[in-house]
Amino acid sequence: MNSIAPESTNNSFFPATDADEIPEVLQENAEIESTAEILEEVSLNADDPDLPFQFLNRWLSLSETQRKAMTIIMSEIDLVSELVETNISDISTKFQELAKNSQIQTEQVSILADSAQNIEYQGKSIDLSEVINTIDEHLTSMIGKIIETSKHGVEVVYALDDVKNDVVKVENLIDEIESINKQTNMLALNARIEAARAGEAGLGFAVVAHEVQELARSINAMAGTMREEISGVAKGVRLGHSRIKEVANIDLSKNILVKETIRELMDCIMQQNETSTQALRSSEEISKDITKDIYGVITRLQFQDRAKQRMENINTTLQVMGESVQTFATETQQTFDINLEGRTPEDDWFKSVIKDLTLGEMRGRFLKAVFDEGDEFTEQTENTVPDLVEDNSIDDDDDIELF
Amino acid sequence: MKDSVTATDDGLTITLADKLTFEDHTNFRDLLRLIENKEHKNCRFDLHGLQTIDSAGLGMLMIAFETAEKAGVNFQIYKPGGQVKQLLDISEFDKVMTIVS
Numbered sequence: 001m002n003s004i005a006p007e008s009t010n011n012s013f014f015p016a017t018d019a020d021e022i023p024e025v026l027q028e029n030a031e032i033e034s035t036a037e038i039l040e041e042v043s044l045n046a047d048d049p050d051l052p053f054q055f056l057n058r059w060l061s062l063s064e065t066q067r068k069a070m071t072i073i074m075s076e077i078d079l080v081s082e083l084v085e086t087n088i089s090d091i092s093t094k095f096q097e098l099a100k101n102s103q104i105q106t107e108q109v110s111i112l113a114d115s116a117q118n119i120e121y122q123g124k125s126i127d128l129s130e131v132i133n134t135i136d137e138h139l140t141s142m143i144g145k146i147i148e149t150s151k152h153g154v155e156v157v158y159a160l161d162d163v164k165n166d167v168v169k170v171e172n173l174i175d176e177i178e179s180i181n182k183q184t185n186m187l188a189l190n191a192r193i194e195a196a197r198a199g200e201a202g203l204g205f206a207v208v209a210h211e212v213q214e215l216a217r218s219i220n221a222m223a224g225t226m227r228e229e230i231s232g233v234a235k236g237v238r239l240g241h242s243r244i245k246e247v248a249n250i251d252l253s254k255n256i257l258v259k260e261t262i263r264e265l266m267d268c269i270m271q272q273n274e275t276s277t278q279a280l281r282s283s284e285e286i287s288k289d290i291t292k293d294i295y296g297v298i299t300r301l302q303f304q305d306r307a308k309q310r311m312e313n314i315n316t317t318l319q320v321m322g323e324s325v326q327t328f329a330t331e332t333q334q335t336f337d338i339n340l341e342g343r344t345p346e347d348d349w350f351k352s353v354i355k356d357l358t359l360g361e362m363r364g365r366f367l368k369a370v371f372d373e374g375d376e377f378t379e380q381t382e383n384t385v386p387d388l389v390e391d392n393s394i395d396d397d398d399d400i401e402l403f
Numbered sequence: 404m405k406d407s408v409t410a411t412d413d414g415l416t417i418t419l420a421d422k423l424t425f426e427d428h429t430n431f432r433d434l435l436r437l438i439e440n441k442e443h444k445n446c447r448f449d450l451h452g453l454q455t456i457d458s459a460g461l462g463m464l465m466i467a468f469e470t471a472e473k474a475g476v477n478f479q480i481y482k483p484g485g486q487v488k489q490l491l492d493i494s495e496f497d498k499v500m501t502i503v504s
Contacts, residue, residue, distance in 0.1 A: 152462075154428055154463055161432075248425050252457075253486075256494060260489070
């Protein structure tokens with residue numbers, strides 16, 4: 001019989017058994033007589049009349065042991081079938097949940113990826129690039145107004161410069177008027193003096209000179225009023241000029257440069273958003289693939305049905321084989337009843353068959369079936385299907401449930 | 404502001420250097436009068452030596468352009484650089500007047 005690969009020593013349900021743990025019964029006389037040795041014995045004792053009966057005796061012993069072995073093998077196959085069915089059912093259920101969660105995750109990632117490109121504003125979904133363009137348009141409009149305001153500011157300053165100059169000109173003109181008026185007054189005074197010297201003949205001229213003097217006084221009064229008025233205007237113009245210069249002197253160039261900073265920040269946001277969206281789309285695709293793979297695994301797990309049917313067929317075949325062997329043994333016993341008494345069982349053969357079994361509890365069941373022997377461990381575990389371990393203490397960080 | 408004016412058959416070239424701010428508005432007006440004279444068909448503002456400009460300076464350049472336009476003089480800004488070019492670009496002056504880089 002070929003040896004079975006040893007199970008992992010970490011398996012708490014199926015602890016591996018090393019050579020030291022092999023029951024004592026298997027350590028003795030594990031060697032069986034080879035076919036060559038038997039044939040040699042036959043040829044040496046060919047004339048012995050009891051030899052055929054000895055062989056029949058051995059064949060019957062072997063067939064009985066084999067029937068017991070087949071019975072326990074069938075039992076083991078049933079156990080394996082049940083074990084596989086129970087665990088595959090649990091695994092399938094877990095995978096169904098996993099697939100469902102994976103599908104939900106895919107949908108949520110998809111929603112996230114869709115919403116990453118848009119923002120909600122006043123109940124409307126607006127594309128982020130549209131938002132950035134709108135901000136850009138507003139900033140451009142604002143900068144245009146800054147330039148326009150600056151231009152008008154300088155234009156007003158220029159206009160008030162002109163007004164200031166005009167006011168100075170008017171003030172100079174008033175000075176000239178007053179100067180001329182002063183000369184006029186002096187002339188009128190001289191005229192009155194000359195008229196007085198002229199006596200009777202200068203009386204008329206004296207009246208005119210007096211009128212001219214009065215006129216000069218009126219003009220002087222008017223010039224004074226004009227000076228006061230123009231002084232008020234000049235004061236207002238100078239104040240306005242001063243204020244508008246203060247306004248025009250406010251430097252808004254940094255506010256203009258803000259547009260570029262905002263544009264760069266927006267580009268960063270767009271770039272980051274693009275990266276996030278790509279990552280989300282990639283995650284969405286991966287989630288879809290995971291879901292698809294999980295459903296594929298669930299489909300593949302349906303092999304258990306076919307495996308169960310095959311194991312049932314194997315058991316049926318083994319049963320027929322066992323019955324055939326039993327029938328043949330019974331017929332042989334009935335035919336050679338007297339001569340076959342006292343035959344020895346084929347213990348050595350059976351021990352050699354099971355000595356390579358690495359599962360202690362399985363080996364125990366084999367021993368009990370044939371020799372009605374077993375150790376304490378075998379008693380505890382025979383004919384049982386292991387349940388899944390519920391102890392969370394052996395769960396690792398990824399919540400993978402281990403046997 | 405440091406300015407120099409060159410008049411050739413091709414037109415008037417006004418070169419501005421250092422900085423152009425509100426403080427320069429009086430001197431700048433003298434330059435505007437040169438444009439208003441209509442003695443030249445072309446006027447170029449050479450800004451390659453201008454280091455900085457403020458918002459009033461931008462306003463004055465716009466006044467210069469409008470003055471030239473009113474006088475029927477071709478107006479051109481020539482080789483602005485650094486902060487001046489940055490501000491002219493952001494303010495989209497190129498959509499209004501000719502800017503030679």
